[in-house]
Amino acid sequence: MKFNLLFLSLLYPAMIIAQNVPVVRADEIIGCYELIGFSKDARKEINEIDPWPIPYQWFCFEPDGTLYTMGSTKYEKLTSKSLHEIFKELPKDITYTILQPGIIKTEQKSVNQNLIWGGNFMGNTVLFDQTVFEKGTFIMSIFSQEKQKNIYYRYLKKLD
Numbered sequence: 001m002k003f004n005l006l007f008l009s010l011l012y013p014a015m016i017i018a019q020n021v022p023v024v025r026a027d028e029i030i031g032c033y034e035l036i037g038f039s040k041d042a043r044k045e046i047n048e049i050d051p052w053p054i055p056y057q058w059f060c061f062e063p064d065g066t067l068y069t070m071g072s073t074k075y076e077k078l079t080s081k082s083l084h085e086i087f088k089e090l091p092k093d094i095t096y097t098i099l100q101p102g103i104i105k106t107e108q109k110s111v112n113q114n115l116i117w118g119g120n121f122m123g124n125t126v127l128f129d130q131t132v133f134e135k136g137t138f139i140m141s142i143f144s145q146e147k148q149k150n151i152y153y154r155y156l157k158k159l160d
Contacts, residue, residue, distance in 0.1 A: 025098060030062065031060070036155040036156065038129050056072045059156060066096075068087040079160060080159045122134070
């Protein structure tokens with residue numbers, strides 16, 4: 001049975017969602033993360049839209065409700081410590097709030113943008129697109145009311 005679930009999850013990534021655990025409290029996501037990249041084909045399969053096509057992205061969720069983010073076209077091995085050094089020079093422009101279990105709101109003042117995200121942790125370890133997604137991987141998703149489904153996923157690996 002375990003093999004069948006893994007096989008199905010490789011064919012249908014959306015099935016993985018049923019196994020996920022919602023973010024309940026802000027302290028569960030505090031820390032820095034790196035975006036897990038996918039091949040072009042996998043990105044097209046997972047995401048209908050890609051509003052942030054930068055291949056390398058990092059995020060830090062701070063205890064005070066600040067969210068810092070950075071992207072690059074060139075990969076750099078970054079740690080939580082190095083990201084905090086970079087981000088300490090930046091203004092606190094984006095905030096996040098847990099509205100209810102599994103729902104995160106981000107507000108970016110500089111561009112007057114408010115987004116509602118699904119927020120979950122992977123409940124199982126899964127192999128997809130030649131990448132192992134560990135149990136506990138942080139998943140953020142954007143839901144389309146019009147299409148009645150998630151149209152964008154961001155898979156994040158927590159950094160030390």
